[in-house]
Amino acid sequence: xxxxxxxxxxxxxxxxxxxxxxxxxxxxxxxxxxxxxxxxxxxxxxxxxxxxxxxxxxxxxxxxxxxxxxxxxxxxxxxxxxxxxxxxxxxxxxxxxxxxxxxxxxxxxxxxxxxxxxxxxxxxxxxxxxxxxxxxxxxxxxxxxxxxxxxxxxxxxxxxxxxxxxxxxxxxxxxxxxxxxxxxxxxxxxxxxxxxxxxxxxxxxxxxxxxxxxxxxxxxxxxxxxxxxxxxxxxxxxxxxxxxxxxxxxxxxxxxxxxxxxxxxxxxxxxxxxxxxxxxxxxxxxxxxxxxxxxxxxxxxxxxxxxxxxxxxxxxxxxxxxxxxxxxxxxxxxxxxxxxxxxxxxxxxxxxxxxxxxxxxxxxxxxxxxxxxxxxxxxxxxxxxx
Amino acid sequence: xxxxxxxxxxxxxxxxxxxxxxxxxxxxxxxxxxxxxxxxxxxxxxxxxxxxxxxxxxxxxxxxxxxxxxxxx
Numbered sequence: 001x002x003x004x005x006x007x008x009x010x011x012x013x014x015x016x017x018x019x020x021x022x023x024x025x026x027x028x029x030x031x032x033x034x035x036x037x038x039x040x041x042x043x044x045x046x047x048x049x050x051x052x053x054x055x056x057x058x059x060x061x062x063x064x065x066x067x068x069x070x071x072x073x074x075x076x077x078x079x080x081x082x083x084x085x086x087x088x089x090x091x092x093x094x095x096x097x098x099x100x101x102x103x104x105x106x107x108x109x110x111x112x113x114x115x116x117x118x119x120x121x122x123x124x125x126x127x128x129x130x131x132x133x134x135x136x137x138x139x140x141x142x143x144x145x146x147x148x149x150x151x152x153x154x155x156x157x158x159x160x161x162x163x164x165x166x167x168x169x170x171x172x173x174x175x176x177x178x179x180x181x182x183x184x185x186x187x188x189x190x191x192x193x194x195x196x197x198x199x200x201x202x203x204x205x206x207x208x209x210x211x212x213x214x215x216x217x218x219x220x221x222x223x224x225x226x227x228x229x230x231x232x233x234x235x236x237x238x239x240x241x242x243x244x245x246x247x248x249x250x251x252x253x254x255x256x257x258x259x260x261x262x263x264x265x266x267x268x269x270x271x272x273x274x275x276x277x278x279x280x281x282x283x284x285x286x287x288x289x290x291x292x293x294x295x296x297x298x299x300x301x302x303x304x305x306x307x308x309x310x311x312x313x314x315x316x317x318x319x320x321x322x323x324x325x326x327x328x329x330x331x332x333x334x335x336x337x338x339x340x341x342x343x344x345x346x347x348x349x350x351x352x353x354x355x356x357x358x359x360x361x362x363x364x365x366x367x368x369x370x371x372x373x374x375x376x377x378x379x380x381x382x383x384x385x386x
Numbered sequence: 387x388x389x390x391x392x393x394x395x396x397x398x399x400x401x402x403x404x405x406x407x408x409x410x411x412x413x414x415x416x417x418x419x420x421x422x423x424x425x426x427x428x429x430x431x432x433x434x435x436x437x438x439x440x441x442x443x444x445x446x447x448x449x450x451x452x453x454x455x456x457x458x459x
Contacts, residue, residue: 043430049438062430076430143408175447186414191425195447236447242425244417252425258445266445274422282422292444316444349431355442377438379431 034113034140035147037072040065043383051353051375053085058099060381070111074119076104087315087371091363092209092223100125106134113140117151127206129158136177144183151177161206169202187244197234204228210313211363212302221363224305226312228297234260238268249275252286263296264317272326282330284349291321300359313360315371320357326350343385351377 042063049056058079066072080100089095106119115138123130136151155173179193204226214222238256245251251273258266272286295317297310328349334341353375362371410418417423426432440446 038429043428045430045434047434060430060434062433076433078434144412145408145410183410183415183418186410187417189418189423189425193448197447234445234447236445236449238448240425242423244420244423248420248422250422256445256448258447260444264444266443268445274427276422290439290443290445295444316442322443347428347431349435351435351438353438377435379434381428381430383428383430 034144035110035115035138037066037108037110037115038064038074039385040068040072041383041385043381045379045381048378049375051377052087052355052373053090055083056080066108070109072108072110074104074106074108076102078102078104087362087364087373088208093207098126100128113144114138127160127162129160131156132173146183147181149177149179149181151175151179153177157201159202159206167206169206171199171201171203173200174198189242191238191240191242193236193238193240195234195236197232197236199232199234201230203230203232204312205314208314210299210302210311212305212307214305221301222305224311226314227310228312229262229310232260232262234258249273258292262317264292264294266290266292280332280335284326284328284330286324286326288324288326289321290323292319294319294359298359300361315357315360318357318360320355320360322353322355324351324353326352340386341384345383347379347381347383349377349379353377 043061045060045062047056047058047060058081060076060078062074062076064072064074079102081097082099083095083097085095100123102121102123104119104121106117108115108117117134117136117138119134121130121132121134123132132153132155134151134153136149138147138149140147153173153175155171155175157171157173159169159171161167174197176196177194179191182190182192184190206225208226209223210226211221211223213220216222236256236258238254240252240254242250242252252271254268254270254272256266256268258264258268268288268290270286270288272284274282274284276282295312297308298312298314298317299308300313300318302308302311326349328347330345330347333344333346337343354372355375356372357370360371361368421427436449
């Protein structure tokens with residue numbers, strides 16, 4: 001009897017080890033190679049944003065293909081079709097429609113435990129052209145438990161003004177990035193990111209005006225163009241934790257602190273939960289909270305015309321907070337390899353964002369309350385791996 | 387006091403010479419290799435969601451992502 005029990009224990013232990021060894025063998029490419037290139041996949045996404053009188057829709061196509069050894073190339077085509085009757089447009093201009101097209105091309109090169117990446121992005125709309133060049137190097141070390149990435153990107157923008165051929169300005173952006181990804185335990189990952197960003201040139205919207213008190217007008221208010229500083233230096237640091245729960249689900253916790261020399265301090269906190277059901281469904285839900293202080297040169301109403309050297313009434317520079325609640329579902333279509341397709345998924349995501357401004361008055365309402373609005377954000381996309 | 391301090395500093399510095407051993411063995415990384423164990427499972431989706439926030443918030447950076455225009459003029 002004792003021998004039978006002993007044999008049972010040995011069999012159970014052997015089975016447990018057999019399963020572990022099988023898992024390790026299946027995952028060998030992921031576990032033994034230090035750095036690995038991203039998977040070959042293609043995504044076709046339709047996006048829709050609707051809130052605050054602004055509607056933005058369009059597609060995004062992302063394709064990535066590698067030679068399975070050293071190189072991986074990715075290309076992205078993205079479009080925003082914009083119809084805007086935002087609070088700024090309603091109070092200072094007239095409703096407009098426009099479109100923005102963005103093309104990106106990137107290449108990753110793997111050598112031992114190092115990945116070197118280069119990318120180029122071009123964004124084009126009727127009154128704004130932007131070219132961004134990026135380079136980064138990523139090194140995996142300490143038994144594949146730590147990855148350090150250094151990155152730099154440079155953006156060169158042309159700022160134009162529709163119906164004003166004489167207006168032409170430039171903006172220059174430099175972004176220095178440092179990130180650390182660390183395996184903390186067999187169930188816990190950590191990612192720390194730091195960005196130092198410098199901007200120089202024409203940094204504001206050429207259409208927007210500030211509001212000042214003007215007793216000479218029947219409405220009591222007057223408008224004059226915004227004036228921003230021509231430089232801006234920002235620092236942002238974030239900590240992100242991803243934990244694998246015992247029943248195959250993950251929970252993500254993120255925090256970011258941001259500060260810049262315009263006087264804006266911001267905090268972002270995010271909680272996300274991912275829960276697979278069976279082998280084909282993945283459900284997810286999340287909550288995000290963002291809050292910021294206002295810029296030193298921001299005012300809802302200036303006391304008179306030309307009251308300050310720098311003047312802004314951009315609601316994104318005011319004191320406000322926003323909250324996002326998100327849900328998503330993903331369904332795996334095939335269940336097994338078909339032809340050249342290893343896997344295919346259909347995905348839907350929905351977010352509702354509530355923006356609440358503390359010192360930005362809604363001038364369209366006779367009671368002049370603080371402005372607030374909600375936005376609905378939809379994403380529908382199909383992905384294939386090959 | 388100086389002797390204790392300098393000894394402590396030397397001991398701390400010497401600790402840096404010891405080899406760091408990975409405390410999560412390769413056969414313990416099955417959970418880490420699960421596709422759901424990713425900060426950005428679908429890059430096309432996270433890039434879009436990041437863009438939604440970049441355009442409408444004063445803060446930026448430390449979230450990954452590329453540059454470009456914002457379609458918000």
